[in-house]
Amino acid sequence: MCNLHRRQFLASGALTVGGMVAGVPRLAFGDPDAVNDELVVVVFLRGGIDGLSLAMPLGGPDRGYYEASRPRLRIPVTGPGAALPLNGLLGLHPSANTRAGASAASLYDYYGAGRLAVVHACGLDHPTRSHFDAQAYMELGTPGVGGTGAGWLTRHFQTTGNLPPDIIMPSLAVGSSQQASLLGNLETINMQDPDSFALDNIGHWEWRQAQRVALRQMIASDSDLLHQTSLQALDAVGIIETYVSGQYTPQNGAIYPDNGFGEQMSLIARLAKLGLGLRAATIDYGGWDTHDGQGTGSTGFFANQVATLSQGMAALYQDLDGASGIAQRLTMVVMSEFGRRLRENDDSGTDHGHGNVMLVMGGHVNGGVHGAWPGLHNDQLYDGADLAVTTDYRRVLGEILIRRLGNNRLDQVFPGYTTYQPINVVQGTDLPPWLPGTVFLDGFESGDRSRWTRSVP
Numbered sequence: 001m002c003n004l005h006r007r008q009f010l011a012s013g014a015l016t017v018g019g020m021v022a023g024v025p026r027l028a029f030g031d032p033d034a035v036n037d038e039l040v041v042v043v044f045l046r047g048g049i050d051g052l053s054l055a056m057p058l059g060g061p062d063r064g065y066y067e068a069s070r071p072r073l074r075i076p077v078t079g080p081g082a083a084l085p086l087n088g089l090l091g092l093h094p095s096a097n098t099r100a101g102a103s104a105a106s107l108y109d110y111y112g113a114g115r116l117a118v119v120h121a122c123g124l125d126h127p128t129r130s131h132f133d134a135q136a137y138m139e140l141g142t143p144g145v146g147g148t149g150a151g152w153l154t155r156h157f158q159t160t161g162n163l164p165p166d167i168i169m170p171s172l173a174v175g176s177s178q179q180a181s182l183l184g185n186l187e188t189i190n191m192q193d194p195d196s197f198a199l200d201n202i203g204h205w206e207w208r209q210a211q212r213v214a215l216r217q218m219i220a221s222d223s224d225l226l227h228q229t230s231l232q233a234l235d236a237v238g239i240i241e242t243y244v245s246g247q248y249t250p251q252n253g254a255i256y257p258d259n260g261f262g263e264q265m266s267l268i269a270r271l272a273k274l275g276l277g278l279r280a281a282t283i284d285y286g287g288w289d290t291h292d293g294q295g296t297g298s299t300g301f302f303a304n305q306v307a308t309l310s311q312g313m314a315a316l317y318q319d320l321d322g323a324s325g326i327a328q329r330l331t332m333v334v335m336s337e338f339g340r341r342l343r344e345n346d347d348s349g350t351d352h353g354h355g356n357v358m359l360v361m362g363g364h365v366n367g368g369v370h371g372a373w374p375g376l377h378n379d380q381l382y383d384g385a386d387l388a389v390t391t392d393y394r395r396v397l398g399e400i401l402i403r404r405l406g407n408n409r410l411d412q413v414f415p416g417y418t419t420y421q422p423i424n425v426v427q428g429t430d431l432p433p434w435l436p437g438t439v440f441l442d443g444f445e446s447g448d449r450s451r452w453t454r455s456v457p
Helices: 006-011 060-069 107-112 131-140 152-159 205-219 225-243 260-273 301-320 393-404
Strands: 039-045 055-057 090-092 116-123 171-174 188-191 280-285 330-336 356-362 368-370 438-440 452-454
Touching (some): 039 301, 090 116, 107 116, 107 301, 152 280
Parallel strands (some): 171 280
């Protein structure tokens, strides 16, 4: 391991072709025991996934309500295309057991290994059937307030005290635009394709190197936030050009799906393995607004979507569970703006609903089914049409923040959220959540979290 900070790393010549080595040096950022090195990957399913097709009731009265409401879309309990059993009450869509190749794992494999948690009936405490509003509320972490200037992950980075100050790439937004959960974070690297993430493609190599040196000299002339952020971006371009372009061979037998989602998930793995301090990555997977043509039972468009999701998630975990061992500090969380209505529509699809399913996968996940199932009887449905919400989505994210990322500033990350209680989705230390009314025993802020206590209202 090479104990270099960013500017030492650049000065060493490792970003030039002449300085290339077999692998990029892994940067060390101080005492590893004092630094939280967890990686959270947030997968947002754009369009509102049909959570009742991803995870559905297998028996009891709710199975009858489900089948009566979905004569064409229902997932069978037995026979071809049968649901994958979870806990006796719920089953998982059979496409979650799809593998991309003989050596590849599936999402359901990791459920069996205790690495996948299914949390049903999750969502917003501020119901809306608008894609735009619901996505903004969830990603900003401020249900009912869409004009916030920072996303929930940005506020995590602003409030956590367990990260080193000199990280080359703390956060990554995968895709053509930066996800709203990282809104306002000027240190985020936004990337869709590593081969096009370059300073330019004009002129010969020597000219580009001279241009890079000139730019660095200009940027280094000042130390304000804009210049420092520009320097960070220039650093990232050099690293990506040198170490992330070209073909990639996953580890541990992992096989990514041969599509855009698979390519972008593999990008996260490649950057995580560079050891550049990556702590958060956001990625979108769209196409879930299935008002029509959703499929029939276990086949069709929705089934193909789930297969891609399964393969991509399983490949990322399997890849990072190889020689790098990053999977042990990985937490993947999958969320969508809302679920779909219980009753299918006349176009073999489903319309905008309310409660939905969240998935959490990682090396310290308590696998299984979590949350309170509300039931599907008409008087148990929200607005007489939708799965009700029994678990605020911030409860799941809040537990990941506290137990895995070591940040208990829920008052800042999720303003106005005061009802947090752990749901036991992930393992870790239960730091007392810093909520309105929190005081210190000694009366002032301290890094010694053992002295924090809650005041009595």
